[in-house]
Amino acid sequence: MKVLIVDDHARTRESLAGLCARSDDIQVVGEAVSGKAGLDAALLLNPDILLLDVELPDMSGIDLLRAVSAQSDSAGIMLAKGGDHAVAAFAEGAVDYLIAPVSAERFEKAIRRARNRLERAPAGELAPAPLSSHVDRNMPGTPRFLVGERQRRLYPIDPQTIDYIEADGNYVTLRAGPIEYLSRDSLKRLTLELEELGFIRVERSLLVNAAAVSYLEVTSNGTFALTLRSGVCLHSSNAYRDCILRVIPLPKRYRGVAQ
Numbered sequence: 001m002k003v004l005i006v007d008d009h010a011r012t013r014e015s016l017a018g019l020c021a022r023s024d025d026i027q028v029v030g031e032a033v034s035g036k037a038g039l040d041a042a043l044l045l046n047p048d049i050l051l052l053d054v055e056l057p058d059m060s061g062i063d064l065l066r067a068v069s070a071q072s073d074s075a076g077i078m079l080a081k082g083g084d085h086a087v088a089a090f091a092e093g094a095v096d097y098l099i100a101p102v103s104a105e106r107f108e109k110a111i112r113r114a115r116n117r118l119e120r121a122p123a124g125e126l127a128p129a130p131l132s133s134h135v136d137r138n139m140p141g142t143p144r145f146l147v148g149e150r151q152r153r154l155y156p157i158d159p160q161t162i163d164y165i166e167a168d169g170n171y172v173t174l175r176a177g178p179i180e181y182l183s184r185d186s187l188k189r190l191t192l193e194l195e196e197l198g199f200i201r202v203e204r205s206l207l208v209n210a211a212a213v214s215y216l217e218v219t220s221n222g223t224f225a226l227t228l229r230s231g232v233c234l235h236s237s238n239a240y241r242d243c244i245l246r247v248i249p250l251p252k253r254y255r256g257v258a259q
Helices: 010-020 035-045 061-067 087-092 103-121 187-197 240-249
Strands: 002-006 027-032 047-051 075-080 098-099 145-149 153-157 164-167 169-174 179-183 198-201 206-210 213-218 226-228 233-235
Touching: 002 010, 002 035, 002 213, 010 027, 010 103, 027 035, 035 047, 035 061, 035 187, 047 061, 047 103, 061 075, 061 187, 075 087, 075 103, 087 187, 087 198, 153 187, 164 187, 187 198, 187 206, 198 233
Parallel strands: 002 027, 002 047, 047 075, 075 098
Antiparallel strands: 145 153, 145 179, 164 169, 164 206, 169 179, 198 206, 213 226, 226 233
């Protein structure tokens, strides 16, 4: 079985690799130190088992598991310092939840659970289609909609119709024209999933659909005011200036100095 380890602590990765080496049929095919790197590695390596740290530098391990599980049958085993995230991890399909330090016996039990999950998969599902790091509307099995909630109803929403997404506590608000939806998702994961559709992180709490931008104005210190087709005006922060310029290649004279 192929294993991918995603953890930003070198000692933890080394310890997990050592535990994997105790089994003759387990091969560590890759390691990653962040959620984005982990998703890219999963895309390339298509592992059978994911060993995921709950707290990664750029997203939670649970967000990463959700992103991978949408397109793969890889079995996810979560690792944490405490049990605070166990309920959420199992809700996203994790086969086990390990609390550090992990003993060899406890690790072997988790591997057995993952092995059983993989062996129970229906024929044809043990070799899933390669992962996609973006939303491909022509590939079966990839997400075509986000799910928004309004007045206790669930709505499938085409991402292209969304103007912007705003962090809202532990969730996000999807704004499509005058309509707002609550989504039980995270801005970090949506930033990763929607980047290929032209969504830009313009501020820590804001993800904007570039296609919804009518015009930009340079303000100060490398920031911009973005007026959307809905008439809403959003302001970027300097930390995300390069993210904007990668998608909207403004002339050099407008790239950071107010005119």
